[in-house]
Amino acid sequence: MRNPKDISPVLVVGGGVAGITASLDLADAGRMVHLVESTEHLGGQVSKLDKLYPTDHCAFCPLWTDVKKCMEHSLITVHTLSHVKELKKESGKYSAVILKNPRYIDEKKCVFCGRCVEECPVNAIHYGWEHLYPPSCFIDEPSCTKCGNCAEVCPAGAINMELKKEEINLLVSDVIWATGFKEADLRHLKEYGSGTHPDIMTSMEFENWTAEGGINKGKIVKRSDHSVPQNIAFIQCAGARDLRMIPSCSAVCCMHALKQAGWVKRRNRMIDCYIFYTDLRTVGRDYYRYSLSEFEGTKIKLIRGKPGLIHPLPGGDGIAVQFENTLTRKREIRKFDMVVLNGNIQPSLIQYRPGQDEKTAIPPMDKEGFFNTKSDETSNFACGFGLAPADVAESVIQASAAAMRVLNKESDQR
Amino acid sequence: MANICVFLCKCFGEIDNTIDFNFLRKELSKDTSVSSLSIVDSLCLETDIEKVAFQIKETHADKVLIAACSTLSRGNLPVDSLIKEGIERYKIGLVDIREGCAWIHGDDPEGAAKKAKDLINMGLAALRYREASEDMCVPVHPDALIIGAGPAGLAAAISLGKMGFKVNILERANAPGGMLRLISQLYPTGEDAANKLNPYIDEVENNPLITFYPQSKISSIEGYAGNFTVQFSSQGKDNSIQSGIIIIATGAKIFFPTGLYRYGEIGNVITQMELERQFLKGSFDAKTPVFIQCTGARNEERPYCSTICCPASLKNAMRLAEEEPGSEVFILHRGIMMPGNILEEYYRDALSRGIQFILFEEERPPRIVGDDHVEHVEVYDAVNGITRKIETDLVVLSTPLVPSLDNARLAQMLGIEVDRYGFFPESYPMHPLETKMDGVFICGSARWPVASDQAILQGKAAAMKAVSYLRQSEIAASTLSRVPGPKSGHARVVSDFCTGCGNCVAACLFDACHLEKTEGRYISKVDMMRCKACGNCVSVCPNGSIQIPEHNYHMVGEMIKRAF
Numbered sequence: 001m002r003n004p005k006d007i008s009p010v011l012v013v014g015g016g017v018a019g020i021t022a023s024l025d026l027a028d029a030g031r032m033v034h035l036v037e038s039t040e041h042l043g044g045q046v047s048k049l050d051k052l053y054p055t056d057h058c059a060f061c062p063l064w065t066d067v068k069k070c071m072e073h074s075l076i077t078v079h080t081l082s083h084v085k086e087l088k089k090e091s092g093k094y095s096a097v098i099l100k101n102p103r104y105i106d107e108k109k110c111v112f113c114g115r116c117v118e119e120c121p122v123n124a125i126h127y128g129w130e131h132l133y134p135p136s137c138f139i140d141e142p143s144c145t146k147c148g149n150c151a152e153v154c155p156a157g158a159i160n161m162e163l164k165k166e167e168i169n170l171l172v173s174d175v176i177w178a179t180g181f182k183e184a185d186l187r188h189l190k191e192y193g194s195g196t197h198p199d200i201m202t203s204m205e206f207e208n209w210t211a212e213g214g215i216n217k218g219k220i221v222k223r224s225d226h227s228v229p230q231n232i233a234f235i236q237c238a239g240a241r242d243l244r245m246i247p248s249c250s251a252v253c254c255m256h257a258l259k260q261a262g263w264v265k266r267r268n269r270m271i272d273c274y275i276f277y278t279d280l281r282t283v284g285r286d287y288y289r290y291s292l293s294e295f296e297g298t299k300i301k302l303i304r305g306k307p308g309l310i311h312p313l314p315g316g317d318g319i320a321v322q323f324e325n326t327l328t329r330k331r332e333i334r335k336f337d338m339v340v341l342n343g344n345i346q347p348s349l350i351q352y353r354p355g356q357d358e359k360t361a362i363p364p365m366d367k368e369g370f371f372n373t374k375s376d377e378t379s380n381f382a383c384g385f386g387l388a389p390a391d392v393a394e395s396v397i398q399a400s401a402a403a404m405r406v407l408n409k410e411s412d413q414r
Numbered sequence: 415m416a417n418i419c420v421f422l423c424k425c426f427g428e429i430d431n432t433i434d435f436n437f438l439r440k441e442l443s444k445d446t447s448v449s450s451l452s453i454v455d456s457l458c459l460e461t462d463i464e465k466v467a468f469q470i471k472e473t474h475a476d477k478v479l480i481a482a483c484s485t486l487s488r489g490n491l492p493v494d495s496l497i498k499e500g501i502e503r504y505k506i507g508l509v510d511i512r513e514g515c516a517w518i519h520g521d522d523p524e525g526a527a528k529k530a531k532d533l534i535n536m537g538l539a540a541l542r543y544r545e546a547s548e549d550m551c552v553p554v555h556p557d558a559l560i561i562g563a564g565p566a567g568l569a570a571a572i573s574l575g576k577m578g579f580k581v582n583i584l585e586r587a588n589a590p591g592g593m594l595r596l597i598s599q600l601y602p603t604g605e606d607a608a609n610k611l612n613p614y615i616d617e618v619e620n621n622p623l624i625t626f627y628p629q630s631k632i633s634s635i636e637g638y639a640g641n642f643t644v645q646f647s648s649q650g651k652d653n654s655i656q657s658g659i660i661i662i663a664t665g666a667k668i669f670f671p672t673g674l675y676r677y678g679e680i681g682n683v684i685t686q687m688e689l690e691r692q693f694l695k696g697s698f699d700a701k702t703p704v705f706i707q708c709t710g711a712r713n714e715e716r717p718y719c720s721t722i723c724c725p726a727s728l729k730n731a732m733r734l735a736e737e738e739p740g741s742e743v744f745i746l747h748r749g750i751m752m753p754g755n756i757l758e759e760y761y762r763d764a765l766s767r768g769i770q771f772i773l774f775e776e777e778r779p780p781r782i783v784g785d786d787h788v789e790h791v792e793v794y795d796a797v798n799g800i801t802r803k804i805e806t807d808l809v810v811l812s813t814p815l816v817p818s819l820d821n822a823r824l825a826q827m828l829g830i831e832v833d834r835y836g837f838f839p840e841s842y843p844m845h846p847l848e849t850k851m852d853g854v855f856i857c858g859s860a861r862w863p864v865a866s867d868q869a870i871l872q873g874k875a876a877a878m879k880a881v882s883y884l885r886q887s888e889i890a891a892s893t894l895s896r897v898p899g900p901k902s903g904h905a906r907v908v909s910d911f912c913t914g915c916g917n918c919v920a921a922c923l924f925d926a927c928h929l930e931k932t933e934g935r936y937i938s939k940v941d942m943m944r945c946k947a948c949g950n951c952v953s954v955c956p957n958g959s960i961q962i963p964e965h966n967y968h969m970v971g972e973m974i975k976r977a978f
Contacts, residue, residue: 028882155426248755400875
């Protein structure tokens with residue numbers, strides 16, 4: 001067997017569940033991997049989820065084991081707070097320049113005691129996502145004044161404010177793009193009322209707000225006054241399947257909303273959950289049954305119709321939702337205590353339009369920001385939400401398949 | 415008598431600010447099994463670990479107990495360092511007195527100290543009685559076995575073949591290709607299915623590493639990850655092959671909607687697959703075809719969406735519209751299932767070409783009217799609230815893919831399960847192609863109905879997962895816990911007491927226990943390569959003759975006694 005150090009490494013861009021899987025698969029097959037992640041920890045969007053559909057398991061345990069494996073694997077080099085600055089194709093290989101921002105707090109030394117967080121005069125230090133490995137605090141660079149107070153109180157000597165940005169030059173054989181998704185700003189579409197009321201949330205905000213490990217420890221309360229809501233409206237296709245914003249269907253939001261509504265029901269069945277859908281797309285294993293599930297005799301109420309106006313009522317008296325039920329053809333205005341907007345997710349690289357940000361190397365994309373499936377390098381070596389809307393299971397499959405293609409390509413050339 | 419060395423970690427004051435270490439020292443000195451007790455600043459520091467290792471050698475301690483932080487945090491660091499120093503894993507105990515004691519009970523230092531004392535006492539008890547299972551490694555057979563030669567199976571075979579592994583493919587039919595041979599074009603590209611399939615078949619035929627067995631039927635599968643033995647017959651001849659891993663790519667079956675929408679009783683009502691067959695023969699024209707979705711799916715009997723029927727209907731509807739200019743095409747549906755960017759665009763494309771979509775409700779299905787030939791379809795248009803009468807010359811029923819009846823038999827042979835519908839379930843959404851048996855992978859429509867491009871993707875991904883097994887020269891006995899921590903070991907039978915009642919055989923989730931006749935009586939045997947130390951057998955054994963050394967009765971009993 002050849003020494004893995006003799007073969008050029010593979011660059012994996014994005015440390016979400018797809019990137020982690022691709023890295024682990026390649027490393028288990030004996031390839032060196034450089035994993036580049038733009039945030040301070042691995043895990044991506046899945047680390048922000050409370051539960052996974054359709055099994056209703058926690059998202060955290062399997063992710064944690066994979067993240068730990070990734071961090072400790074001898075063939076994987078993880079670059080957090082980094083991005084790919086340049087990427088050039090030279091005689092079948094890529095030369096990449098990775099811009100790595102300093103972490104200042106050494107994650108291998110930090111004991112997560114939080115003294116630096118208390119000491120920081122400008123609140124620039126945060127606890128990292130406590131479920132992730134290794135748990136460590138991190139410094140939010142833009143607001144840090146570099147006063148050095150934190151370094152003085154750190155008992156483990158983990159903080160070094162002297163670190164500078166560095167550029168890492170790599171010669172890699174392949175690049176796997178696994179950049180994932182981000183939430184689009186719905187404030188451009190005035191009818192959804194996003195940002196006008198604390199109880200109008202996006203689905204990722206709601207997930208975080210109600211997570212068992214989150215701020216409210218799994219309690220369902222309103223964000224405005226912390227009282228228990230009587231009813232919650234989940235608005236599907238908010239911004240999606242909409243030519244003004246995201247023309248595509250995000251594929252995951254129907255199930256995501258059903259899961260969230262189900263967990264609201266399980267935690268407090270007195271709360272009425274309404275899902276306003278266009279088409280309820282439940283195509284995977286058990287997904288359809290999910291939409292029929294009963295919670296102690298109460299069901300999630302499904303209304304076919306996309307609300308035309310969501311508006312907070314004066315005096316904090318709830319939120320009015322105006323909609324037409326397309327099955328009864330009746331126009332209605334109903335008052336809700338909370339509104340969750342679902343569907344506004346799009347590929348995370350969409351903001352990097354060519355020419356707009358010259359510092360970041362990007363692969364060819366279509367106009368919606370998905371990787372171009374007609375181009376060789378992305379159709380073969382892209383995975384996750386960046387390639388096409390995909391849930392966790394599908395992203396993982398795509399990631400493993402992309403890793404396989406990398407290995408097959410090597411044997412093709414031999 | 416055990417000779418245990420105890421180390422209390424201060425964690426730079428995080429622990430000893432809350433918990434009084436002098437109290438712990440006093441309490442623990444009563445325990446005769448503690449040979450020495452030391453307090454260190456932080457076990458995360460390399461200098462302290464060196465000190466610890468030195469002290470263990472100095473005092474000739476048998477076992478080490480570390481009271482520090484949780485394994486989910488940094489607890490594994492000192493343990494890993496001590497393993498590197500040459501101490502066996504089962505001789506190291508780790509007790510969490512930071513997250514679970516000092517931090518969470520910060521407002522009650524006395525209670526926290528008592529809890530820490532109890533936890534450490536339990537840790538001491540555990541260490542005292544914990545034994546180690548014997549290690550077991552078996553060589554890995556470097557061949558792969560793929561069951562089913564549809565697009566998923568072929569993709570997996572080719573990927574593994576290119577990597578240089580020997581691959582055997584078992585297929586029930588005469589030729590490879592699976593369901594892809596029955597359809598004419600693929601959505602959304604409109605590419606000919608044969609064009610997609612032929613390179614795969616060529617590669618299978620030309621790669622000397624890939625062996626294809628047509629007309630095969632499996633009679634038995636035995637073994638475990640790294641070493642499966644499969645008995646089968648191919649073209650009437652009995653055969654046996656060895657393989658390291660098994661990839662299940664058996665696909666799904668087509669559902670025939672006998673009795674639904676008067677199918678089989680009246681002319682011009684055909685299924686989607688029959689329409690595909692017509693397309694394969696040549697072109698096919700109809701003036702006003704009507705497609706009816708969810709025929710036999712999303713009902714009580716089959717409460718699932720079969721994923722591929724909506725896009726397939728759209729594809730055929732657009733083709734019929736193109737071949738017969740001026741025709742009107744209707745799709746009667748219960749919600750169009752076209753998730754994702756590409757399919758959504760495909761849907762918009764169909765709308766712009768004038769395909770008419772009519773939503774109906776499950777309670778009011780369309781009615782086929784006609785004597786011997788369909789004349790018109792009556793449907794309640796749920797969106798407009800009117801009953802529509804569509805004059806038609808062709809009704810196409812979109813039927814779901816259903817699991818093969820053989821799935822249950824195959825699952826039983828492999829020691830895995832089928833889900834409530836009859837498909838093969840994954841162990842977890844984050845590991846979607848792995849089953850609960852190590853070395854057995856699922857892909858394609860055997861797992862869940864998927865389109866051919868998805869099936870190919872899954873085949874490649876399953877092959878990727880298989881590579882990590884096949885490239886190892888030997889494989890260690892598996893354990894349930896993927897989480898790093900103390901090794902969970904394997905069940906062991908004390909044969910003197912075993913009465914051969916068979917409770918453990920029934921309770922085992924992984925087909926690891928079986929009864930064997932020795933010296934004239936039946937006793938239970940555990941297949942170590944399959945055992946995952948879940949402990950089910952231990953809990954059902956009436957006389958305690960089956961035990962997991964790492965978690966034996968003495969140990970758990972003593973731990974409970976000390977806790978309360």
